[in-house]
Amino acid sequence: MSIVVKSVCKALERIAPLRLAEPWDKVGLIIESPVPRSDAKRVVLTIDLTTAVLEETLKVPTALVITYHPPLFKPITSLTLANQLQASLLKLSAAGTSVFCPHSSLDATWGGINDWLADGVMGPQKDTAKVNILGEIKGEEGGAGRIVTLDEPVPIEELVQRVKKHLSLSQVDVGRPLAQKQIKTIAVCAGSGGSLLSGVDADVYFTGEMQHHDVLGAVARGRYVILCGHTNTERGYLPILAKKLSDVLAELARDESSNGLSREERIEIEKYQLDIHISEADMHPLDRM
Incomplete structure (x- = not known):
């Protein structure tokens, strides 16, 4: 070698x-x-x-x-x-x-891609928001996804602007539930996050792509969905x-x-x-x- x-x-x-x-x-x-x-x-x-x-x-x-x-x-x-x-x-x-x-x-390591995505949704709350492992915890070195808990809730429009700015995108796809609400928790997964995010208790699912019926199910359960394109999250x-x-x-x-x-x-x-x-x-x- x-x-x-x-x-x-x-x-x-x-x-x-x-x-x-x-x-x-x-x-x-x-x-x-x-x-x-x-x-x-x-x-x-x-x-x-x-x-x-x-x-x-x-x-x-x-x-x-x-x-x-x-x-x-x-x-x-x-x-x-x-x-x-x-x-x-x-x-x-x-x-x-x-x-x-x-x-x-x-994706899993601390300071890796999912932590970089988590940074993008915190905005001015970066010093006060909490980030935890989503999915399997792999010792002290990380885990599959992240769940961000904001100190103060924000409207979905504000969160979408943070995502677009962080990823340098002019447009993203947003799924909206019938009952509109402020955002406090965001589940994060780079790439294709449907299987990891499914059923997670969070206000927003933020990932690159999800299958059609996974999006429908998430929205029906009152979750917002933000999809940015698979590789745009990486x-x-x-x-x-x-x-x-x-x-x-x-x-x-x-x-x-x-x-x-x-x-x-x-x-x-x-x-x-x-x-x-x-x-x-x-x-x-x-x-x-």
Whole structure:
């Protein structure tokens, strides 16, 4: 394994331990290239490994792609160029690029995506609002979702404006129950939160997408629903991840403990001056026209 891939994998484990991932998830090092390039000093961050992201990545020698969503999810019996995702993995591997996926471990960890989403609904109450784990509590390191309790209730219109501002969106989808009420509790889940949010006692369900009948059921039970588009609830976290990755890599270069890198590896990673690049081709797959 190249020193870049090894050090970045160690850094990601500190940021979002893979043991926090959901049992159904496919996380960790998905593809390790057998021909790593010695001149590859770039690490690319993306939500999805699309064809556009592949083409962008191949233009610059890249050691590792960190793709939030797993490019391989179901069991496979072959890897061929006929399948777009498989072809992307094969082409990256041939170019000396490995692929890592953090997915739900990055949702669950404290300071991860769901905490970033929770920050967005607090507004001026950030210092007084309470945030608790929603779903399975995984030790002291986090859990699947978040539930935010505001100190003072706000109207749904105010909460929607906070969400749009935080996610840099001009529009979101809002489900409204017949009985209008002020908002005090918000259940939060990045991506597709229908299964996690179902039946949760909160005034608002805030996620990327939910199935039609899940939305109908939630609204019938008197819940507001705010849907923003699956990847719109995830992509804005990439700059935060880039900063965390840079900081932890610097820590690893200074860490002389047995849990870090060897002395030779620390010297090497300090020399590398990695370029942590947020993909410019990665984007939400749907446009509103």
